[in-house]
Amino acid sequence: MALLSYRDALNQALHEEFARDDKVILLGEEVAQYQGAFKVSAGLLQKFGEKRVIDTPISEAGFVGMAIGAACLGIKPIAEVMTFNFAILALDQMINNAAKMLSMSGGQLSVPLVLRGPGGAAHQLASQHSQALESQYAMIPGLKVVLPATPADAKGLLKSAIRDPNPVVFIEGEALYPTKGEVPDGEYVIPIGKADIKRAGKDVTLIAWSRMTLVTLEAARLLEAEGIDAEVVDLRTVRPVDREAILTSVRKTNRAVVIEEAWPWATVGASIVDLIQREAFDDLDAPVLKLNGVDAPMPYAKNLEHAMLPNPDAIAVAAKKVLYR
């Protein structure tokens, strides 16, 4: 085990997969000479050359669409968007071409593509640069959507995403890049679609993904001090979702809170609540709660920003509410 930052773990995954398969290429804004806006692609250009590590103009729809076309003919492109806020410009290409190619071609063309980059709120970046947009991909059949919370998960899941024969939307936590964690030595992959119990507990199930997993773990520590034993389920993948992990945990604790960075309406979190009430209704001792970011664009001012997203205290209050305490 080595202590690595989330950024360096991703970087390791890229280096390993580039060495493993020469069909893998990386394209995006500032990925080559600049070494990545967040340095995730550091060293790749020097090691693998400009044929495989390509700086693009700021033309998201264009280069993501080109990556899809290249993927159709056997290349395995990783298209990096500087942030997922800019990936909105390429949504047409992702939804209308990448997600539907296999189906509308009757199985003739598949799209082994990774669309990756940072998402979610960082610090004082205001409304256009602080958004959790995974739900807009998670609703689309044909796409897989991955949001790792820890360095170990980030590395193992990125490797799986690169090897997957489908278009995978891989959203890295922008605020997570400097966070550190133990990463296994040597070769390993983590399967897409498997949740991870980040903290085992018996009293209440807390379900989260991406940065909210870390915030929820902090809440679990607060709850522990009050004698409440929370289980933290990190989904890691929001399409396909690990139904069994969610339901097994809820059947054990009989109570659940879903914690989501995104706005409260029409989201992945809402679908998780739908799943739990349908499949585990008889196991529930309280209504499932869903805790979201505030339903408004993210403001710039520090004090306002601080009051926009679920925090450990709020999560602890929600957990106690489903425990009627």
Added chain:
Amino acid sequence: MPHSKETQLELLERMLLLRRFEERAGQQYGLGKIGGFCHLYIGQEAVAVGALTALRKDDHALSGYREHGHALARGTDPGAVMAELFGKSNGTTLGKGGSMHIFDSERGFHGGYGIVGGQIPLGAGMAWATKLKGQDSVTVCFFGDAAINQGVWHEVANMAELWGLPVIFVCENNKYGMGTEVSRAAAVPDVYKRASAYDMHGEKVDGMDVLAVRDAMDRLVLRARTTMKPALLEAACYRYRGHSMADPATYRTKEELEEYKKKDPIERLKTSMTAAGQLDEAAVKALEAKIKAQVDAAVKFAEGGTAPELHERFTHVYAGIEQYQGEGLKLDDFIDPHHVHIPTGKAPPTAGEA
């Protein structure tokens, strides 16, 4: 360059196949055998045939949603295309794509796409892929005069020239983006001039003249293959029918249509070949009979196909997953097989236009 009699006959035969196939498709649409949106290629045959016969087998092509003709010109079986229009499991994409999504990747035809201009990045990406793999294949990407107003054209034109991609963009300027005449939508209605903004080679060809299109494409394909440079070819052409089956085309005059019909690409080639002593009435008759038999066979093949099985809803959703389970509730659990609603009489109304 003068073309051999054999080449010209091949071009004539292909164009006739496209024409008669589309006429029959229109007829079958009227009979309710074909649903949804159906955009016929009648009038534009010289473009697909001239352009695609200039390619090698290992070259690639893709188009928008008026693409039946491109697939046929590339050599796709007319029966499989007709079956796809009929929504049958023996269609090109097993009844999943329909009129707007004909694919025959084995023959290097990678689809029709339904979002205007959405295929432009894909075409450049395919050209990029063959270049990365060290091949000397060329990709031809067709789109219409309206698509060049999409942002992706400009993004991709820039990158294709910047990176040297062997892609030829063929803009079929049929004068109307649905009902909007080009000059009402484009500040520069001479489409080929748009290439100059990216220092890309651009030229215009008479898209009603199959030999001219073929000559231009022979040159441009060789250029792309040997120099890895993209190009934009504007093919000035005309569609005789409306934008789709639902469009009576009241935005243009009968006189205009008649003017273009005088330049009909099929009649034009017939006339020049006849004048050169390469074609006579008997040969034309024989050719027509051959094509009619082919189109008859295509309809028969389509009629003989079966509707896709219900489980096909969940195939080809994810690669590597043969039978996808789907997220959420299983609708099938709520369908009582003894009370399946079978619509009778008139088919449900289709959307007005797109």
